[in-house]
Amino acid sequence: MSEGQIAHYGRFPEEPLSAELEQFFRPDRSAWDALAAKRRPATKLGWAVQWGTVRMLGVFLTDDPLAVPPEAVAFVAEQLGLDPAHFADHG
Numbered sequence: 466m467s468e469g470q471i472a473h474y475g476r477f478p479e480e481p482l483s484a485e486l487e488q489f490f491r492p493d494r495s496a497w498d499a500l501a502a503k504r505r506p507a508t509k510l511g512w513a514v515q516w517g518t519v520r521m522l523g524v525f526l527t528d529d530p531l532a533v534p535p536e537a538v539a540f541v542a543e544q545l546g547l548d549p550a551h552f553a554d555h556g
Contacts, residue, residue, distance in 0.1 A: 475524045477534050486540045490517035506547050511555025513541045531555070 466474065481489075492500065496516055503509040514533055519525060526532055531552070542549040 475522055475526060475528075477518075477522070477532070477537070479534070481521070481534055481537055485521060486537060489521035490514075490537055490540050492516070492544065500545070505554075506551040507554035509545055510538070510542055510547050510549075510551045513545060514538055514552060514555075517541060 490513075492513060496513065499516075500509055500513060503512055514537065515525060515530070517537060518533060533552070535549070538552045539549045542552070
């Protein structure tokens with residue numbers, strides 16, 4: 466990997482594009498099925514955001530799992546009918 470690739474590995478761009486949110490953070494049928502087993506709003510939202518993170522970046526965020534752009538959290542929360550503030554309680 467180049468130094469530039471290493472610097473960006475496992476990190477989000479400053480602000481994901483709306484097309485990226487649509488592509489990576491919109492749950493598919495299997496994700497909705499997995500979400501049905503989650504009970505707490507924070508768990509549902511946190512799981513769905515992590516699911517999108519892995520789809521977009523190819524890895525989990527290891528340094529700070531909450532270092533997700535607010536736009537991504539809000540996008541997922543809206544789909545789940547949850548308040549984005551629940552994300553802070555995840556983890």
